[in-house]
Amino acid sequence: MALNLQRVLTLKQLRLVSVLGRELNLSRCADILHSTQPAASRALAQLEDQLQVILFQRTTKRMVPTVAGLSLIQHAHRVLAEIDLAEEDLLGLSGGVSAEMRVGVLSAFSPEVLARAMARSREILPEVLLITQMQSLEVLYEQLLDGRLDLMLAHAELRVDLNLVEVTPLYEEHSTILAGAGHRLHKKKKITWTDLAQEAWVLPPPQTPLRPKIDRMLSVHRNGDRSRQGPDVQTDSSLLALSLIGQTPMLWAIAHQQAKQFQVTAQVQALRAPAELLSGPMCCFRLREERLKTQQSIFMGCLRDSAQSLAA
Template sequence: MIALDEERNLGRAASRLHMSQPAASKALTQLEEQVGYVLFERTSQGTRPTAAGTVMILHARHTLGSAVRVAEELQAAQERGTTLLRLGTLPSAAVTVAPSLIAALCQRMPALEVTLVEGVLDNLLDRLSVDELDIVLGRLGGRPLPAECEAMHLHDEPICIVSAPGHALASLRGQQLRDLRGRSWILPLPGTMLRERLERAFEQAGLPVPPARIHTNSLLATLAHIGQSDSLAVMPTAIAGFYRDRGSLDVLPVRIDANFGAIGAIYRQQGARMPAVQAALDWLGQAREPEVR
């Protein structure tokens, strides 16, 4: 079903599975007889799933993801004597929450083996929904959670203004956004959460968004450009603090009323949890900031 959904052509799906087309057609017919519904229909655009087929495909992907997980767990236990934890992370948690979590778990569980995947939210949530990941860390929001998934709020993340180390503005106190007019900027891409929050902060201060020659959503590109110029940029505070402590940038002492959003963990609610997954959720539950009334 997964192959046919991705190929949208019975012949190509059969070839991908090393089956003859008649055998693949017979397998589909048997499956449709078992569930009692037509699962795919032939159209001028190819073979497409029906509403019932879409439901079955989702279950098929989750079943396949669970089967792969079982195989990986068995191999890790038998061949390496380890247990697995598969984490997905957005850049907003890659240098903050993720390293702290992994360090704590590795100290507590000497046989732990961690796979850490960085990506965009949509892709990570898709992998979580089919059991290819155990937990996704990063900024919450942006799209509805997959079915049977839940989010744990960890903390809210303000944003700050950064510059190259030793920038002339880094040592000046009492500055406001209006004092930065005329400066060169590297701005987040339009439509991103960071850009929207920055625009709102300038609007609340009664100022236009400053012009910029560079617009990027790349953290590494931003670091590289501010390191070779006197341009200013914005970052979530925790990420900026990580690079400031390593001498890669300065955080300007400028008050900016903007919040990047909630940082949290997304995980599946149901199903048997391996000890490493439960240990990770327990640590995250203890590490989160208490909710403020």
């Protein structure tokens, strides 16, 4: 039996079912709906006739919902609650109410994707203040769980509780190894891991996903006397790392989208590594238990559009 409820049901009928399911009394239901008991009774009978099911068993004292009635009551509550939320959002947007959206961003996330998404969302949501902050992955995740962030933009290397967090993939990312434009390895047609391991490196902090990959590569392939190359250094500053590889023959591994930006604006170039040290999706994380607000939904849509244009 096809009911086609979208064409049959009205909001007035859903309100009737919702209130009657809560009050279980036709007289009180009619008072709440500013109607009369006979009119409410006729409306219920008409609805049951349309649906061809009995929603409530009538007794002299109260109404008892049937299994079908219980099902429709739950759906009516849900639909009416969503309409109330839509009204709240629309009133806020039309009234020009200022709001904030806090987005935590891992430094490896593509600045181009983020900038395009922010530029587009500013056009759609002129009254929403976008606040971005960059922290380590562990700090960002902790702030997301505590409700201090609305969204988190990071890679999928982080182990999360999927019962708490919803993860939306945005684009595929991989690592790139950068060196100064004059580095001797640019002249080699085929670069090996041993070649790369013998050089001095600008290392990311230990808690980053790239660091264990680099450490493993160096421990396996680094050998011999390296006194000429000098020691490795560690920093969490991209600007410092960029200056170091521009002034010394050191190597630096970062996300490919960031590397593209640096190659345009600085005297550095990507090396032809034997393979990628790290690859995987960059994602948007949000709390499952939190209602998806209008501004969050719009910004996530802008992120997806921006990521797709990047891949095109």
